[in-house]
Amino acid sequence: MAGGRNSGNGGNNLIEVVRQLAAVAQQLARNSNGNGDAQGELFKKVAQSKPPTYQGEPDPTILENWLREFEKLFGAVGCPENLKVSCATYFLRGEADLWWQQNETTIRALPGFNWAKFQEKVRDKFYPRFLQIQKAEKFSNLKMEKMSVTKYYTKFIELSRFAEEYVATEKAKARKFESGLTTDL
Known part of the structure; x- marks a missing residue:
């Protein structure tokens, strides 16, 4: 009889473990589906x-x-x-x-x-590296010359991202900008 009670208890424990596993499986399935939906929604936002x-x-x-x-x-x-x-x-x-x-x-x-x-x-x-060097040199040699200040500023901003070592700080950026201005300014 004692053996019968243990096997009965073991059966209850086994049933409980199976229930817990089923609950975990359902949760994983929900998370998996939710994640897929979240990815789809994110992609829609990007595409829109x-x-x-x-x-x-x-x-x-x-x-x-x-x-x-x-x-x-x-x-x-x-x-x-x-x-x-x-x-x-x-x-x-x-x-x-x-x-x-x-x-x-x-x-x-x-x-x-x-x-x-x-x-x-x-x-x-x-x-490629050779183009990176060309763009950095173009920035390094940038001068206002006959451009308007607005055009020079636009060109300066456009090229500055290719030569971050020249304009690592705002102070360096301002100095570089000023050095390219014409002397009459």
């Missing part, structure tokens, strides 16, 4: 804002603008780090899309892969 596409143009300004737009968009929609690359790569076209299709597996396998690593790899491909 009509972000630009990037086609692999050799102009680094286009690439930097594309990356900057996604940075702003991710902040606005609260995109979690683990979904940024998937959202952004949907908006690759042409050569950039082909590059991603051919290299995605290798790049995603890199240690610590994230949005920053993706940006690094896309810049390595479409904004």
Whole structure:
């Protein structure tokens, strides 16, 4: 009889464990479905804002603008780090899309892969070092000459992002801006 009671208790314990496992499984299923819905909703938010596409143009300004737009968009929609690359790569076209299709597996396998690593790899491909140096030199040599102050300022801001070492602080940026102004100002 004692054995019968233990097996009965064991049966109750087993039933309770099965109930708990079922509850956990249901919760996991809800979380999984909720996560999928959340990803879909996030992608809808991104797509509704009509972000630009990037086609692999050799102009680094286009690439930097594309990356900057996604940075702003991710902040606005609260995109979690683990979904940024998937959202952004949907908006690759042409050569950039082909590059991603051919290299995605290798790049995603890199240690610590994230949005920053993706940006690094896309810049390595479409904004090679020699172009980075050219843009930095263009900024370094920028002078107002016959431009209006507004045009000079616009060009200064556009090129300054390619030569951050020259304008690491606001004070350095102001000095560099002033050094390019014409002497009559």
